[in-house]
Amino acid sequence: MEICVRTGDTLSYLSELFNVPLYLIMESNSNINPTEMKPAEKVRLPGYVSVPYTIKEADTFEKIAKIRGVEVDSLLLLNQTKTPEKLAIGEKIYVPEKVTVPFAPVKTPLDSKRLTKLINNLTRVYPFIETANVGTSVLGSPIQEIRIGKGEKKIHMNASFHANEWITTMVLMSVLNQYLLSLINNYSIRGRNAAAIYECLSLSIVPMVNPDGVDLVLNGPPAHLRKEVIEINEGSDDFIHWKANIRGIDLNNQFPANWDICRENKKPKAPAPRDFPGDEPLTEPEAVTMANLAKKIQFDLLLAFHTQGEEFYWGYEGLEPAESEQLAQELEKVSGYQAVRYVNSHAGYKDWFIQEFKRPGFTIELGKGINPLPLSQYPDILKRAVEIFETVITY
Missing domain, CATH: 3.10.350.10 (LysM domain)
Incomplete structure (x- = not known):
């Protein structure tokens, strides 16, 4: 106002x-x-x-x-x-x-346009937010970052690396909305004053890493690419389970953390709805954007929200710092999700972040079932995500 x-x-x-x-x-x-x-x-x-x-x-x-x-x-x-x-x-x-209640949607999925509208509304009501287009997708959609606070502790969170995991964008925006309400009303968060948290924290959020993929899953293909994406999708015009970006490359298999092993282990050897890591690491503009952002800001801690499994991964090749285990134990306790140190997986954003910076990184697998998870799970997923978010920002 x-x-x-x-x-x-x-x-x-x-x-x-x-x-x-x-x-x-x-x-x-x-x-x-x-x-x-x-x-x-x-x-x-x-x-x-x-x-x-x-x-x-x-x-x-x-x-x-x-x-x-x-x-x-x-x-x-x-x-x-x-x-x-x-x-x-x-x-x-x-x-x-x-404003006393969040206005992030809980019943309608967010495509890239609805997300932009929501971000604009948040910025209007909470003008201490800073927003930036930190990159663009294959089709030129903005990859948007939201920044809150200028404290020394730099935490980054992201969602919708995978197209059919669009519910993570809704969750992250709702969690953010609740945090903003806590700041405005000077609520306490896990026993700490919201103002004190804000003063020491710089929070970076990229709510939709893969806007083209999310739009494809929710709205279908753009007319000029319909033939190409149906071909990648093995002749089907049903894109509900599509994970990749619009070119059929899995963005969370795009990072130079044993990428060659990932390429060898993955079955798709050409563009596909899921799992194809590309012909080289960091070929896709969305992945390049996320790598550049981490290099520029030098985050102290990273959370990547995915679905599904009700577990989270917190180690990579023994390169994670000791504090990662302590935080993992706390997150396991508050969320009920299983803490998993190592999985046979490479080339993910969390993997690369730990390898590159030797700082805590977590891949959070929200909910349980078959992606895309139904909105009926949203209340429980959000409740646990709030616990994870509040634990991390007050840790």
Whole structure:
């Protein structure tokens, strides 16, 4: 919500008036000098939206404020062109409304366009979020990163490396949404103050690594590629189980961590709906984007959300640091998922991250069944994902 300040207004006063942490207001308005604000200067207020209200008979600002649970001065601030003593029936004013529930979807899968719309809505309501297009897919769709906080501890999380695991994007966006609500309302997270967590944490989220693949599974092929992808899909126009990117290359088999062993072990030797690692590592723009992001930011810890198995993998070739085991034990306890140190798998993003940086990396296999998992599992998956997320950011 955007407001225009009046003479004498300060960010501290706005924080008190709207019950929003001052540091989040300051983070949302980094272009403003808080000691030299000018009348009519615009300030973005996180955690609020303005909703229209039509004046009824006998309405006053005091009455409206009481009914809506807001301060009278918040109405005056939001409706500076109105004269409170001369409100006319049918006249429209605006009322500030605090966002108190997540608005990430829980019943509708997110394709790349719906994800972009959701990210834009989150950025509008929580303007302390930073977003960036860190790369593009084969078809030119943006690979979007969301950043929250500027603390020293750098944690990265991603979802939908695999197309038919699109539920992971929904889960990660919902987990993020709950975190934002905790910040705005100054809730505690696992016994720690949300502001203290924000201060020490830099959180990076890529909610959809494989937008072309997700769109293919959810919406079918683009017209100009229909013949090619049906051919890769062994003549079928049913793409529900497709894992790869739009070129038939498995993005989580694309990284230079014993890639040659992965190539030898995988059955597909040509583009396929799943498991083909390509002709060389890092040939696909989506994989290159994720490798470049890790090299640029130098994350301290990585979580890659996948499905399915109700387990997670935390080691690679003995290169994982000692702290990985400690965190794995804690994640196993809070989630109920089985901690698995080693699997006969190579060339994954987590594998490469551990090999490259010798830092903790985890592949989280949410839920159990056949991909794509049904939305009926979503509540249980989300509950466990929240436990994992909160444990990691407070560890």
